[in-house]
Amino acid sequence: LFAGADIVQWLMKNLTVEDPAEAIHMGSLIAAQGYIFPISDHVLTLKDDGTFYRFQAPYFWPSNCWEPENTDYAIYLCKRTMQNKARLELADYEAENLARLQRAFARKWEFIFMQAEAQVKIDRKKDKTERKILDSQERAFWDVHRPVSVYGVTEDCQSQSPVHMPSQPVRKTTKEDVRKQITFLNVQIDRHCLKMSKVADSLIAYSDQYIDYDPFITPAEPSNPWINDDTVFWDLETSKEPTQHRVKRWGFSIDEVLKDPVGRDQFLRFLESEFSSENLRFWLAVQDLKKQPLQDVAVRAEEIWQEFLAPGAQSAINLDSHSYEITSQNVKDPGRYTYEDAQEHIYKLMKSDSYARFLRSNAYQDLLLAKKKVPLGKDVLAPLSTS
Numbered sequence: 001l002f003a004g005a006d007i008v009q010w011l012m013k014n015l016t017v018e019d020p021a022e023a024i025h026m027g028s029l030i031a032a033q034g035y036i037f038p039i040s041d042h043v044l045t046l047k048d049d050g051t052f053y054r055f056q057a058p059y060f061w062p063s064n065c066w067e068p069e070n071t072d073y074a075i076y077l078c079k080r081t082m083q084n085k086a087r088l089e090l091a092d093y094e095a096e097n098l099a100r101l102q103r104a105f106a107r108k109w110e111f112i113f114m115q116a117e118a119q120v121k122i123d124r125k126k127d128k129t130e131r132k133i134l135d136s137q138e139r140a141f142w143d144v145h146r147p148v149s150v151y152g153v154t155e156d157c158q159s160q161s162p163v164h165m166p167s168q169p170v171r172k173t174t175k176e177d178v179r180k181q182i183t184f185l186n187v188q189i190d191r192h193c194l195k196m197s198k199v200a201d202s203l204i205a206y207s208d209q210y211i212d213y214d215p216f217i218t219p220a221e222p223s224n225p226w227i228n229d230d231t232v233f234w235d236l237e238t239s240k241e242p243t244q245h246r247v248k249r250w251g252f253s254i255d256e257v258l259k260d261p262v263g264r265d266q267f268l269r270f271l272e273s274e275f276s277s278e279n280l281r282f283w284l285a286v287q288d289l290k291k292q293p294l295q296d297v298a299v300r301a302e303e304i305w306q307e308f309l310a311p312g313a314q315s316a317i318n319l320d321s322h323s324y325e326i327t328s329q330n331v332k333d334p335g336r337y338t339y340e341d342a343q344e345h346i347y348k349l350m351k352s353d354s355y356a357r358f359l360r361s362n363a364y365q366d367l368l369l370a371k372k373k374v375p376l377g378k379d380v381l382a383p384l385s386t387s
Helices: 004-014 020-032 070-082 092-104 104-125 128-144 175-190 196-213 232-238 243-252 254-259 259-275 276-290 294-309 319-332 340-360 362-368 378-386
Strands: 036-038 052-055
Touching: 004 020, 004 052, 020 036, 036 128, 070 092, 070 104, 092 104, 104 128, 196 243, 232 243, 243 254, 243 259, 243 362, 254 259, 254 340, 259 276, 259 340, 259 362, 276 294, 276 340, 294 319, 319 340, 340 362, 362 378
Parallel strands: none
Antiparallel strands: 036 052
16 A cells, blocks of 8 residues: 555656646556555545555556456346445446446346356455455456447446546646756766677677576575475575674675674674765665655654764764755655655665775674575475484
């Protein structure tokens, strides 16, 4: 789940959109196509508030080119009448559509009813939470794909569907908008482009580097848990005492260190020994902020500001003036991505400086050279017991 305000903020950040109304309009277009939908109502427009939205299941995406038919819609509406009437009661326009379809398919209505009944029986076997999610996804799909205007289903009936409710008024293009568009296009022209040969070389190098970590290509040691009941491999991957195989992977990139809990702890200890742990602690705090419930975001954002960025902060981090200015403005209206620029700056600092020193440190080298005894799994012990 995510809030409409988060989508607007994400669109403005990642698509370099400065006008919130433009971001709302773009988000409404995405919702109108059925890729996201609100869970509290069935108006397929984006609201810049705390309204919760959910991603549509890929099966229902327009890109899958699934053309719905009137029989599918009839089965869906018929199924709705058999389910929880308080939660899935038909809207007025849906009840009218059902009546029209029932008249149009009078000869085959028994077949449609049987299909709907069979689907309801299957749905009742599913978990309650899963069933609610599937119901909301299916309903959102039919909010977008109304029945085509045949078999007595008229355009008047379709126009009452919530997807056709008016969205934000269209704003006239100004000179300032044109200037921003020109600036944006100039930036795109100046973007660095890579040759396909270099891209291919990078992909080959990446594949060669990770080939030992792909259990479908290189057999997992001591045994492959995907094809037997031995879970020793997974135990090793989650152990607080990392194997050489796992420590070696930390040397591939700083991302490998940060996504491994033990790697993060080792990196943090190293930074503490150099009295520069505030950078990693700030990065982790911002990651945690992105996972916070919406009602806790403002408080947590203020705590991060006071700890790392406020004048006289106890664990002050070193930001460039541009990132600090942007972050200072963002804090006035805090959200999950308030510290995105600051986090990116700190990430680059750690990647170019602290991470390189960590790989050269005695702590990392000792872990890399240490030989950890691999516990024997069931499949390893089996041959020994029979010999």
